[in-house]
Amino acid sequence: NAGVTQTPKFQVLKTGQSMTLQCAQDMNHEYMSWYRQDPGMGLRLIHYSVGAGITDQGEVPNGYNVSRSTTEDFPLRLLSAAPSQTSVYFCASTPGGERSGYTFGSGTRLTVV
């Protein structure tokens, strides 16, 4: 049982490049989310999904796309990277239910130059 797996762990992009951050969970959780963590800003929600085929925007969605074709996978796509997207990205999942905790991945540290 691996939990939430994120790849890659580190990435450097040039401005304007695109890439996909991968997230997979093996716990059969319905809910998955992407957060970014910046110094002094805390964790902010980018996009979330309540099940396969269903996604919605969070607090800071601009410049990012998501899809959820399976329960297990929830990739985050950067369309045209900008220096403002330099951050640490975390994927999280939960089975739902009001007392259920969220399981986070180990993060992807992204630098856009």
Next chain:
Amino acid sequence: EDQVTQSPEALRLQEGESSSLNCSYTVSGLRGLFWYRQDPGKGPEFLFTLYSAGEEKEKERLKATLTKKESFLHITAPKPEDSATYLCAVRSHGSSNTGKLIFGQGTTLQVKP
């Protein structure tokens, strides 16, 4: 607007010196308050969920309590291995079907031997 404020931003303790971390929140109908621990370079690790005022949860040297306006994380006789950033997050009534969390900025705890 849902909001979470944690204090202090940083806390330094001597080993064995008990203290408390505060999480104040304003939310439109609380549907869960979550405490996480985050070690440098890692994802947040779930500690507790509190759901109703008066509720308490304990784990080793940590005890979390909840009132209608705030939550406290009490650390009794801390050890150096308790050093980490502690994050508080809330889920509101409006987000109860989405899995969305609002995070505070965290309290960084350092316990010196």
